[in-house]
Amino acid sequence: MKLDTKAMRHLAAEDWRVLTAVEIGSKNHEVIPTPLIESISKLRGGANRVHKSISALAKVGLIARLKEAKYDGYRLTYGGLDYLALHTYASRKEVYSVGNRIGVGKESDILVVADDRGEQKVLKIHRLGRISFRTVKSNRDYLRKRQGGSWMYLSRLAAEKEYAFMRALRDEGFPVPVPIAQSRHTVLMELVDAFPLRQISEVPDPAALYAELISMILRLAQHGLIHGDFNEFNILIKEERSKKQPSSEKGKDIETVEEEEKLTITPILIDFPQMVSMDHQNAEMYFDRDVNCVKRFFERRFHFVGTQPGPFFKDAKKTLGKNGAKRLDAAVEASGFSKKALKDLEAAIREQQDARGDQAGSGDEYDDESANEDEDEDGDSEEGNDSEEDNVDVEGEKDLKTDKPDISMK
Ligand code: ADP
Ligand code: MG
Known part of the structure; x- marks a missing residue:
């Protein structure tokens, strides 16, 4: 259309x-x-x-x-x-x-x-x-x-x-x-001047990007939310070149320190109609699915596998509202959406996902351009x-x- x-x-x-x-x-x-x-x-x-x-x-x-x-x-x-x-x-x-x-x-x-x-x-x-x-x-x-x-x-x-x-x-x-x-x-x-992660073939530091995405999932959880479609199509990668600060970190050789420009990569999250609350009856499934989407993609695209297992839903659940994190699930639901409306929407999104055969994080068959x-x-x-x-x-x-x-x- x-x-x-x-x-x-x-x-x-x-x-x-x-x-x-x-x-x-x-x-x-x-x-x-x-x-x-x-x-x-x-x-x-x-x-x-x-x-x-x-x-x-x-x-x-x-x-x-x-x-x-x-x-x-x-x-x-x-x-x-x-x-x-x-x-x-x-x-x-x-x-x-x-x-x-x-x-x-x-x-x-x-x-x-x-x-x-x-x-x-x-x-x-x-x-x-x-x-x-x-x-x-x-x-x-x-x-x-x-x-x-x-x-x-x-x-x-x-x-x-x-x-x-x-x-x-x-x-x-x-x-x-x-x-x-x-x-x-x-x-x-x-308008975010960026491409979806799906179209990015290389990043300077996959481990750092992976960690950032996982911590975004955890931060959402702390605020009571699960994105529900956290995949390479819904993460835009913004690339910014900035003047590199001379670094004294150990392990960096002279050449890198002398480089003029540094490439900073910022992930921007989009696409929210399917967001669910951490209290949702299927929250754990949604949480795990989001985490696994990131894992699977990083392994396939960047051959990167995190060293730590998880994160796990039960641990994320314990952080709910911690450190003064505002419960956004409750805040949004309280802002004028009826329970029935949210249920209708959820059912429609799920039906639609079923109808198309969910392609979130789908593997190699989508790995063309x-x-x-x-x-x-x-x-x-x-x-x-x-x-x-x-x-x-x-x-x-x-x-x-x-x-x-x-x-x-x-
Ligand atoms: P859908 O719910 O149909 O998946 P999305 O919100 O994920 O729609 O958007 C689909 C695509 O459109 C994204 O993968 C991205 O390429 C592009 N896009 C969406 N929002 C923006 C934005 N604010 N800036 C730049 N590109 C965007
Ligand atoms: Mg999308």
Whole structure:
């Protein structure tokens, strides 16, 4: 699923109103009856004007007519929800233009966007209803269950939860991208100038990076959290060159001391919708899985094996809240997420993971350089390489393809 912003500039104020009306109507209706759209949008031109907007919106795929509906009605599409979120960011001056897609995650699209000063940011669009067509059977059941508006509800929840955790983690000094804003099923965040660990073939000191990642897992645990998807795709490696301080450490020879530059490697953690509490009933399994992901990856990629066993869940559990660590699991759950909502989200994420056959920390079969292709599960991106640096416009359907390099939304 790709976001094509071309139609954005052509929408009139009335069209936005009608699109918003469809969104409001979808809170209580899976298919929003046309008369309801009319009454919510209250356009001056009356029903005729509303119908004109409905046609315009349906034509560019922002709303869809449901053929099997017993009554005449429409539903919001992912595209429609994307537009509403972008419209909100644009009105708050947080996003002015949409650039290329830098990643297709497992349950998301990741776009580079910019504000009107040209500052680049990342827009993560959650797409929790999207599944692989490669594993058709299980997905068909999945699709049936997830029909209607629940994709919207679940994707929004994923974005809200992710944003809440990013803020909490950032406040506690964890290395995560700066969260900027959140709207509907999207999160706006800092663009980290880094590649996923998955794409890094060499690091100066694997043991040091390994230790840092394990200590991040332990620090999360101290704050009551398990990432739950702590793998080489969700750890970005920032490389910074700085002037090297002359070192007097023993064991360093003259040559290294004289080197001008030092390469510092900082891991940045991303991707939080699946975070779980240390009190979760399957916490130990999630904790061990995260630890083993790191171990397995370091062994395969860097031929590094830690000398110590563990860390173990039972030891991590003892550190909960120690040294004044704030319980972030409780803090976020208390910030307005209902138990039911979190359960729904968890179930959906798990189902989706099952449907795609979990690839976290999967081994050699993913060890080629086509990570992006492997991760694109909706099978609609054969026509382009999403990671191309100079691929600036957001590709749409073939017939809507635009030749504008950068798409202003105003
Ligand atoms: P998903 O939940 O679908 O796995 P992620 O949040 O893990 O999505 O993002 C998918 C990919 O997008 C990452 O592996 C990374 O390459 C890129 N990415 C995500 N967020 C950022 C960011 N803030 N800065 C730079 N790249 C990012
Ligand atoms: Mg990810």
